Amino acid sequence: MRDFATSDHPGVQTQLNRLAALSLPQGRYGLDTIEAICARLGHPERHLPPVFHVAGTNGKGSTCAFLRAMLEAQGYTVHSATKPHLVRYNERIRIAGRLIDDDALAALLAEVLDASEDLGPSFFEVTTAALFLAFSRHPADACVIEVGLGGRLDATNVIPAPLVCGVASLGLDHEAFLLRPEAGTPDEPIARIAFEKASIAKPGVPLVTQTYPGGANAAVIATAACHGAPLLMRGRDWGFEPGADGFVLHDADEMVTLPLPTLPGSHQIDNAALAVMMLRHQTALSVSAAAMAQGIRAARWPARLQRLGDGPLTALVPGRQVWLDGGHNPDAGLAIARHFAGGLPIHLIIGMLANKDPAALIAPLDPLLASLSVVPAPGHEAHRPEDFAPHTAQAVRPCADVAAALAALPDDGRDILIAGSLYLAGEVLRRNREFPD
Incomplete structure (x- = not known):
């Protein structure tokens, strides 16, 4: 459903x-x-x-x-x-x-x-x-x-x-x-x-x-x-x-x-x-x-490099910029990487459907990462943490959901990106009470 x-x-x-x-x-x-x-x-x-x-x-x-x-x-x-x-x-x-x-x-x-x-x-x-x-x-x-x-x-x-x-x-x-x-x-x-x-x-x-x-x-x-x-x-x-x-x-x-x-x-x-x-x-x-x-x-377009506003999820990481993107293919990965290139390494929280290529986002983003957390894609078969491991130099941290992943991040002030699936993006918007209008 x-x-x-x-x-x-x-x-x-x-x-x-x-x-x-x-x-x-x-x-x-x-x-x-x-x-x-x-x-x-x-x-x-x-x-x-x-x-x-x-x-x-x-x-x-x-x-x-x-x-x-x-x-x-x-x-x-x-x-x-x-x-x-x-x-x-x-x-x-x-x-x-x-x-x-x-x-x-x-x-x-x-x-x-x-x-x-x-x-x-x-x-x-x-x-x-x-x-x-x-x-x-x-x-x-x-x-x-x-x-x-x-x-x-x-x-x-x-x-x-x-x-x-x-x-x-x-x-x-x-x-x-x-x-x-x-x-x-x-x-x-x-x-x-x-x-x-x-x-x-x-x-x-x-x-x-x-x-x-x-x-x-x-x-x-x-x-x-x-x-x-x-x-x-x-x-x-x-x-x-x-x-x-x-x-x-x-x-x-x-x-x-x-x-x-x-x-x-x-x-x-x-x-x-x-x-x-x-x-x-x-x-x-x-x-x-x-x-x-x-x-x-x-023009506004939700879940495409959208900076999340105040809400229950962002309250878990106060003072941090939390970005959301539903992209899941190689071109999307390259576009996201260009946005974050030149800045401090970011924390990535990813949930991706099992029928998508896990390297699509990880390959272009890996040089920019401070950490990698993997969460389920709500309601769908998703890639497991070990599916991402061959494509990253980061230790892969499994988390039960986005809230748990946010809570587990170090308090280092770095930007956070939540990405990998529009299903995940929709769940994030719902839980952060940011409903597209």
Whole structure:
């Protein structure tokens, strides 16, 4: 049940119980089921406000946060759909800037499940149909919709004509799904990932991307051409130069100077720049440079290098900076390492699902560590302390939970990072009473 959250609202909990009972039949891939669900519901995906559609391995959630913040700074009303939720399922559906309320959520999920249970839908297909219904029924100027997994076969990819599509950074993750053998797809793993993500492209719809390693760039170029999507690739069609106080972004039309993001991490400049370029290369909604600047400063995205505030967990280490990040793949590990590089060694508390690579975070972070504590990933099979030992020079300390790990740290004033899983991040936010709003 941890995947689907729990709710204090009886009506929501009833529907969450129904969601938890769903399973994805093994070997079923494709969009047929979500298309059938949408047909039964009157095709809400065809009646959405203008859509900004964002895929990527890392950074897509932050890119969505920047898009929403910049659009709202311009005065637009924005629906947004991001994933996964951290504490409450409601976080997945934001209507006109506010999380969907419990009564509306219960009714919405019941409507979708009643219409589709005989089709054997997955959790993600029901969730996607629910957000389509919600967004089609409430007026707004724009929708910001994050892809869940991959792109080509993600349920959100039934949106027929987004305003603009974007692809954030790429890396290896969810290999069992995204790299499964299929004729006609690229052989190189990173190129296959690029093909899957870039396949959200639609005819005539601008596709804005970062630049990528290996054969990924070629895969993106080929995929955009196949779909008839105008491609704007960083390093080829646009770019930026960061400075001490901001960054200068440029494309074929002009240059614009923007402030550094408030969100921590140098990688957030990449995500902010991608969001700006998506705004600049659509013509339906005008956003001024001033609103872009305001949105870049205002954007928030929980559990991505989030500095925790006062709460029951941080009270265990008073006066210390405690950081939280849900990243769990190599690119996330490198981004986190860049943030802490050059400072004093940090204490790492890690909990990681057993199907993830324990070296993904440990390898880039190990030179920066003062200690390493391993905790379970709540409700899931997790790596054991001995799984991390081959990848670190640190002694590995097993702990029952995050609270015990914090309490066991030496009183040396060093920063603390809690990382390795979004499930763990959600539990930390819940226990520290910092609920995403």
